Amino acid sequence: MKTRLSRLRLWPRSLTFRVIAFSTVWAILTLVVIFTLITTLYRQASERGFDSLLSAHLFNLIGSVGISDNGALTGAPDLGDLRFSEPNSGWYWSVEPASEDVHGELHSSSMTTSILSPSVAEVPFNANFQRSYSTEGIKGEQVEVFESEFVLDAKNRAARFRVMGNHSELEQEIASFQRRLLTYLSLFGVGMIAINAIAILLGLQPLRRVRNALAMVREGTAHRLDGSFPAEIEPLANETNALIENNRRIVERSRTQVGNLAHSLKTPLAVLINEGRALGGAKGQLIAEQAASMQKQVDHYLQRARVAAQRDSVVFRTPVSPLVERMARVLQKLNPQAKLSLSLPPGEIVFAGEREDLEELLGNLLENAMKWAKSAVAVSVAVVPGSINQFEIVIEDDGPGIPEEKAREALKRGRRLDETKPGTGLGLAIVADLVNEYGGVLALERSGMGGLRAVVRLRSLQ
Numbered sequence: 001m002k003t004r005l006s007r008l009r010l011w012p013r014s015l016t017f018r019v020i021a022f023s024t025v026w027a028i029l030t031l032v033v034i035f036t037l038i039t040t041l042y043r044q045a046s047e048r049g050f051d052s053l054l055s056a057h058l059f060n061l062i063g064s065v066g067i068s069d070n071g072a073l074t075g076a077p078d079l080g081d082l083r084f085s086e087p088n089s090g091w092y093w094s095v096e097p098a099s100e101d102v103h104g105e106l107h108s109s110s111m112t113t114s115i116l117s118p119s120v121a122e123v124p125f126n127a128n129f130q131r132s133y134s135t136e137g138i139k140g141e142q143v144e145v146f147e148s149e150f151v152l153d154a155k156n157r158a159a160r161f162r163v164m165g166n167h168s169e170l171e172q173e174i175a176s177f178q179r180r181l182l183t184y185l186s187l188f189g190v191g192m193i194a195i196n197a198i199a200i201l202l203g204l205q206p207l208r209r210v211r212n213a214l215a216m217v218r219e220g221t222a223h224r225l226d227g228s229f230p231a232e233i234e235p236l237a238n239e240t241n242a243l244i245e246n247n248r249r250i251v252e253r254s255r256t257q258v259g260n261l262a263h264s265l266k267t268p269l270a271v272l273i274n275e276g277r278a279l280g281g282a283k284g285q286l287i288a289e290q291a292a293s294m295q296k297q298v299d300h301y302l303q304r305a306r307v308a309a310q311r312d313s314v315v316f317r318t319p320v321s322p323l324v325e326r327m328a329r330v331l332q333k334l335n336p337q338a339k340l341s342l343s344l345p346p347g348e349i350v351f352a353g354e355r356e357d358l359e360e361l362l363g364n365l366l367e368n369a370m371k372w373a374k375s376a377v378a379v380s381v382a383v384v385p386g387s388i389n390q391f392e393i394v395i396e397d398d399g400p401g402i403p404e405e406k407a408r409e410a411l412k413r414g415r416r417l418d419e420t421k422p423g424t425g426l427g428l429a430i431v432a433d434l435v436n437e438y439g440g441v442l443a444l445e446r447s448g449m450g451g452l453r454a455v456v457r458l459r460s461l462q
Contacts, residue, residue, distance in 0.1 A: 016204050023196050031189045039178050050170050051132075054146040057081070057093065058163040065095050065106060065159065067152040073097070073104040073159060083166075084108040090141045090166025098149045098158040113138055115164065117145065125149065134167060141168040206233050210240075217244060261298075269295045317461055318351040318358050320391065324381055327362050335370035338397075343380035349391045350461040353438050361434045365395045365454050368428065372399035376449060384457060392457045399451035402444055431456070 057079050064077035073095055083091035087110055094107040094115075115135060123133045130148040137143040144167040151158045206229050216222035224244055225237045269291050276288030321344045332340045351358050369377045377397045384390040428444075431454075435442040440458040447453035 015207070016200065019200050019204075020197050023200065024193050027189060027193050027196065031185050035178075035181060035185055038181060039174070042177055042181075043174050046170060046174055050144065050165060050167070051146075054132075054144060054163050054165045057165075058146045058148060058161060061093050061095070061161050061163055062148065062150050065152075065161070067102060067157055067159070071101045071103055071157060073102065073106050075106065077106070077108075079108075079163075084110050086110050087112055088138045090137050090139070090143055090164075090169065092137075092143070092162075092164040094162045096160045096162075098160040099156070101155070102152075102157045102159055111138070115143070117147065117162070137164070137166065137168075141166055142171075143167055144170075206230050210237060213237075214240070223248075265295075265298055269298070318353060318355040320349040320351050320358070320381055320393075320460075321345070323355065323358060324362060324379065324393070327359065327366060328379060331363075331366045331370055338370050338373040338375060338377050340370075340377045340379065343378070343382075345382050347383075349381065349383065351391075352389075352459045352461050357434055357438070361431050361456065362393070364428065364431045365393075365456070369395050369397040369399075369452065369454070372451060373397035374399055374451075378449065383460070389460055390457055391460045392455055394453065394455050396447040396449050396453045397451040398447070398449040401446055401451040 060079050061077050064079075065073060065075040068074050075095075077093065077095075079093065081091065083089045084093060085108065089110045092108050092111040092115065094105070094111060096105050097103055115137065117135060118133055120131075123131050125131045125148075128148075129150070130146070132144065132146050134142055134144055143164040145162055145164045147160065147162045149158050149160050209227060210225065210229065210233060213222065213225040213227065217224065224241045228234075229237050272291035273288050273295070276284045276286070276291060278284070279287065324344065325342065328340055328342050332338075366377070366379070375398060377395065379396075380394045382392060382394075384392050432442050435456055435458070438458055440456060442457075443455040445453040445455065
């Protein structure tokens with residue numbers, strides 16, 4: 001669960017997330033612009049067509065109406081649209097006198113009552129004696145009105161012609177078109193975003209292969225990045241392989257130098273020890289003891305040099321539980337007087353380091369606990385709570401323990417708090433150096449069993 005939460009926190013920093021998010025936002029903005037542009041153009045075209053239709057009906061109406069000798073309006077206009085004959089349909093026409101010597105009124109059968117129009121002062125006629133405006137229809141609908149005054153004969157007798165179209169129907173048609181367009185664009189957008197995401201994921205797949213290959217190198221299951229990579233990533237893989245190989249050469253060279261130094265010092269120190277013993281007396285004993293101390297110190301610092309050389313390596317991995325079990329069995333056989341209890345985690349924990357180092361670390365702590373325990377030693381291994389790449393080893397005993405004020409002194413090289421027990425005083429110092437070289441933490445505390453509680457925290461591989 002914590003690993004999942006950690007990945008969710010890192011997800012906004014992911015290159016995949018950024019590319020998909022950017023492309024998705026861009027696709028949505030593009031579709032919004034397309035939707036706005038298409039609906040605007042459709043509205044403009046629909047309104048132009050609506051106006052053209054009303055204008056054509058107006059001229060048809062003017063051509064269908066005449067005037068008699070006594071000034072009465074005559075004619076039976078048929079505009080070719082059934083909506084003008086449907087009562088209160090929102091589509092109407094009317095012809096009214098515009099001069100004093102004209103009488104009578106004509107209107108469509110759909111117009112069951114008169115419709116108010118604004119005064120000429122409010123909406124004036126243009127140079128062609130035409131005007132257009134919107135008003136409320138009979139049923140409360142919005143109607144668009146095209147109106148014109150036209151002279152019917154040589155006596156300058158004029159009439160006012162009006163053609164009205166249901167603008168609410170036009171708005172409904174536009175709204176319906178917008179809904180259909182929005183549905184189609186939404187489906188298209190979802191499909192486009194999905195295809196785009198799939199294409200990005202497939203395009204970034206080589207980076208995942210590089211990451212997995214690096215994880216295998218870090219875990220020690222591979223020694224280089226193998227496989228074919230795209231031209232953009234292949235230089236990165238080649239440089240990484242070169243870096244891994246260079247790191248391996250450095251480690252091997254350090255090991256060789258450590259071995260050479262140990263070998264070159266081994267014989268002179270052995271000679272000094274033998275000569276001191278052969279010489280006898282106080283001086284001989286002093287020479288032998290100092291030579292033996294030099295040998296231990298050389299071994300100690302050579303160990304530190306080896307660990308420092310390999311600390312940053314990415315190819316070492318050591319399963320913890322099997323190693324702890326094996327060492328616990330060995331120490332239990334060597335120290336049957338103390339009962340050793342072991343608690344191991346159900347899952348696998350892998351130490352990010354070399355097996356020999358973990359063996360030496362555990363060996364010193366277990367040997368120390370067995371030496372000082374009265375009757376019981378407890379060893380437990382667990383993942384550090386709240387961490388995804390750390391584990392801890394806890395070793396407790398029921399011995400006398402170490403006072404808190406002397407815990408730091410016990411970690412000093414060659415320092416022994418009790419000279420009555422056998423030992424060199426280097427065990428805890430070696431443990432402290434190993435833990436420090438691996439970037440871990442060593443704590444010496446008071447155990448609930450009454451003795452010492454040593455807690456070691458080290459880095460693990462996920």
